[in-house]
Amino acid sequence: MKQSIQLSALLILSLLLTGCSSLSPVKNEIPLVKGGLDIKPTNTNDTKLVIFNDSSVVGFGIDGTGRINVKLNDKGVAQLNIGRYTQVIVPKGKYQVDLEHLDMFHFTSQHQIELVKPESFLMIYATPTSNKAELLSTLPQDFEQKYRPVE
DSSP states (O other), X not given: OHHHHHHHHXXXXXXXXXXXXXXXXXXXXXXXXXXXXXXXXXXXXXXXEEEEEOOOHHHHTTTXXXXXXXXXXXXXXXXXXXXXXXXXXXXXEEEEEEEEEESSSEEEEEEEEEEOSSEEEEEEEEOSSSEEEEEXXXXXXXXXXXXXXXX
């Protein structure tokens, strides 16, 4: 009986440590916009997309599982940690957003968005079994205090 408890404890510990593995960053294939949030696209057919990671610090911040790899139409954008954002300028239109985070397993998800405005804001976050993406009309009011750009 004692041996089975030890074996169970070892198995649970190994599963927990698996969640602490590192998610390899996605290769950046779309140029990131450097500078402040006031930068605007120069072409009227383009949109500035601000992508920010709003994952729960309590659920995903302690062990680093809140880092999310972001791709647009199969092209790597960036790996965003909790409280980080990045900006890209892309043509207006429909996009597939691929998100991936690593907890005990690799959790991937695909989301369809359509970018039609001069500026678009995509909030992403990890969930216990997947990822979520929500296109917002404006940035949260406390955005500049709560989020920092990816470096």
